[in-house]
Amino acid sequence: MPFDAQLLIDILAIPSGVALIGALIALATSKKLPTWFGAGLTAIAWLAGIIIAQYKTLIPWEWWSEECWQRLFWPMGVAALVLGTSSLCCGNANWRLMMMSLVAWATAWLSIPRSSGWRDIDSLEGIWMLAIGVSTLLNGWLVERWISTKAPRWGIWVLIGGIGPPLLLAASAYGTMAQWVVSVVAATLGVAIVALFSPQGLAASIAAPLAVVISAMVAWGRFRSSSPSISWDDLPALFAPGIIALVDTAFAGRIPTWARILLAGLLSAGVIGFLYWRSMDGAAAET
């Protein structure tokens, strides 16, 4: 099979297929079993789709890899299984906020490379850890609040809109990272399709881990270019999901569903356009 076709199967078809099947099973059990169980099953399928895609591509999978971005599996997993399922069964907001803070801190810590070859960016570590941690926490909190109070079945598609800007940054970094990011999006789409026909619990299960992934993708996209340049221009990408959720919350009940989805898409496109314009502006300045 041609390389490109095989790659598409590995990073698109497999993760979306695994996540979709898992979400369908969760949907089938939703009438007999608690909603949190379906959310947990969906989260596991989502994570499984991403891991299998990584196995299938050429990235050697390790449970605790030297590559910091491969370690992100852990905060993602905790966010999906603990926060995703508990949002539907355990209402202690303080406990959940504390857990989200821990996840945000772990995400920030794991997103920044620290081997001897990265000494030249040591001075950036603190401020970037702060930015990543705050954005993860804020994104997670806003999206979760939005999911649990305002989001209808199609709500996950608004959430997906927030992936766009960080996806652009991460995918432009380098091949295997781009493949990983595409597999995350593919798995999310698999769940999103099923979520159109199911209770909002399915979307809740992957809202928190997506907040983790989104912040980390922005960090990776910046640090993993050969000449890392940290820019305040990246902040809209870090906070994109939270911004979209916040704006959507403000308009909920006032405008029709299609307009809310359109608004989320426009906001995401706006951030992408801003990033693209700034990158073009920078490239022009260098020449």
Next chain:
Amino acid sequence: MIRSGALWAVALVVSLASSNTFAQQPLKLNKEKSKIDFLGKKTDGQHAGGFKEFTVDAKADFETPANSSLQITIDATSLWSDDAKLTDHLKNPDFFDVRKYPKITFQSTKIESEGEGKAVIHGKMKMLDKEVEVKVPCDVEMNEDSITLKGKWKLDRSKFGMTYGAGKIDNDVEITSNLVFGL
């Protein structure tokens, strides 16, 4: 690595030409005229690149060529290619991972004469923390004030664990080195 092979070949050739010189003579690299380039091929095209910075520690024993030595250290961060985005990608963990492995080294172990103006330099190349035995065929050109070692050979990148794009990007990378030493 190519350079080191070339240096040894030079030493060998020189030794054949003049047997009354001194042992373990250091050779000075002419950096401006020397280069180490590569050509990577894929199913739908090819890309050229190379390394701008490298050092060569060459000692030629003109009486006993086998005692000569050649060591090349390449600054992997000086990698260039014919496309800026590709250069970034090549520096990342999919390929050279220059942040983690900033040096590529070659140490010669044996030099064999292959007839007039030709030699094969054997050595150990270390890249991505993996050491691999390599053979570098070289043409040796001498004139009054310089020795030039020209090597053109294929390196199997997969032996160093560089497997990204296998099936689309050839494992064999064509290496071309042109090392010029002043006399």
